[in-house]
Amino acid sequence: MTKPLSPRGTTVLRATIVGISALAILGPALVVANAPTIVHVSKRVKLPPGRVVPQAEVPQVEPVKFVDLTPDDARAFNATVPFSTAPNPAARPFLFAGGAEDLARATDCMAAGTLYEAGDDTLGERAVAQVVLNRLRHPAFPKTVCGVVFEGQDRSTGCQFSFSCDGALTRWHPTDDAWRRAREVAAAALNGAVFKQVGYATHYHTDWVVPYWQSSLDKITAVNTHLFFRWSGWWGTPSAFGRHPETIEPVITQLAALSDAHKIGAALVEANAALAEASVAMGFAAGTEAEASVTASAVDGDTVLVTLPRNQTADGLVALATQACGDKPFCRFMAWTDATKTATSIPLDLAQMAALSFSYMRDRGSNYERSLWNCRQFKRADPTQCIVTRATMTAVPQSSPVAPNAAAAAGELSGVRQKSSAAASSSPTQTSSSAAATVTK
Incomplete structure (x- = not known):
């Protein structure tokens, strides 16, 4: 004969049944709520087998190709x-x-x-x-x-x-x-x-x-x-x-559009390409080997400084300069045959000015374009096309006849903005510097 449960036993039994019932309801709910994420890729991914490159072999850098996946x-x-x-x-x-x-x-x-x-x-x-x-x-x-x-x-x-x-x-x-x-x-x-x-x-x-x-x-x-x-x-x-x-x-x-450093470099690359093209053309035009190698450096996007080959002739220098300048509205082209005197920056010092072989300047805003030669190196029939250097001219008297564009030529060759005549006359240094590159009549 079964002994009836005491009141305390009845209470424990009821609590146990309620707990089991709660777990039966809450357990599955918790599992559903915290179910692990199942990663599903609708398209099979096929990658090449992995390979560990040995130390004796430099690994190859593969071009970037992507698996066709969304x-x-x-x-x-x-x-x-x-x-x-x-x-x-x-x-x-x-x-x-x-x-x-x-x-x-x-x-x-x-x-x-x-x-x-x-x-x-x-x-x-x-x-x-x-x-x-x-x-x-x-x-x-x-x-x-x-x-x-x-x-x-x-x-x-x-x-x-x-x-x-x-x-x-x-x-x-x-x-x-x-x-x-x-x-x-x-x-x-x-x-x-x-x-x-x-x-x-x-x-x-x-x-x-x-x-x-x-x-x-x-x-x-x-x-x-x-x-x-x-x-x-x-x-x-x-x-x-x-x-x-x-x-x-x-x-x-x-x-070049973002970076000044690369803009200047791009201008130099463009100038070198134009110079190389022009020098080759000049070499073939003269019936010689295309050995007129030209090296250039750029101060900024509008200034090209050039070392010419030793066998350079006067013919073709203007074409060389205009090709190097391209379509720029303002451009300065300065060239030397002595590589040790070729400038790498402006303004030029006196030794660089004295050794300057050829200069070209264009300023379309002022309707100005001019070429000048060092006539000790390149003979010119027209003396107004000659650069007169400091070695042959120590001063320019105020009363001396000067070509109409002499002041502009002095500014373009020295790389220094021309000052007013009053300022120049008050500074002996300024006067002699300007005289270092002046065009004669």
Whole structure:
């Protein structure tokens, strides 16, 4: 015979039944509410098999090709790729060792790369800048900042930084403030600033694409929507990043609209091309070998300083100058046959003025165009076309007859803006300097 439950036992039993019932209801509800995310990729992703490149072989930098996935499918796939659990040491600080002009070009290349790749976001820009510096030190990439940023720019596909070959530079121009901030990030990176989070990453991509190169690299971190990778094996370790970069930065003509440093360089490239074309034409016109190699440097976009070959003749110098100046409304072209006297800046000093072989100046705003020759080097039938140097003329008396354009010629050859006659007469130095390059009657 069963013994009836005591009141306390009845209470415990009822509580147990209620608890079981509650769990039966709440348990499934909690499971549903906290169900794990199931990653579903509607299209199968086929990446090449991963390969760890041995130390004896420099890894190949693959052109950027993407798996054909929608952004949502790419994000889903990227979420399945685990982050590396290996150490992620910070890169060493980098200090640019080139001259001022090369530093200016490097800074603007870096600024363009960070701004167009990461947008006007300082955190993202710093991450991209670190990748550029990592590539700069790695044997698999170009040895200059501009070379790294614009690698593959001549290809419609395959450029390493997409903005450099997809037309972004012509479609969008940053605000002055955005460009200034990007240059500040670039300048800091080239002066030792390190973005530790990306370590020695050499690759990155946004989370809505899947590049084929991903399978051979280790995923190490994420910065906003960008995922950062380094090579697997020895080539992703600090020891692999020991190359010394070059200090001479190339001119990137694409940046001329944004960068004064590259605008001046682009003008020089254009002038050199015109000079080379003209010198070859002059050589063939004379029936000689096209050995009239011409070297030039640019002070700014409107001034070209040239060293002429030793066998240069007077014929063709005007054509050489006008081709170098192109369609510029204002242009100065100055040439020397003595390379040791060729100027690299203006104003010219007295020795440079005395050695000047040819000068051309154009100012369409003033309807002015003139060519002058050093008649000790190039014989001219018309003496008004001759440069009279300080070596043959120590002073210009106020009463001496002077060609109508003598004052302008003095200004154009010295590179100094002509002062008023009153100011000149009050300064002996100014008078003698102006006399150093005057046209005679």
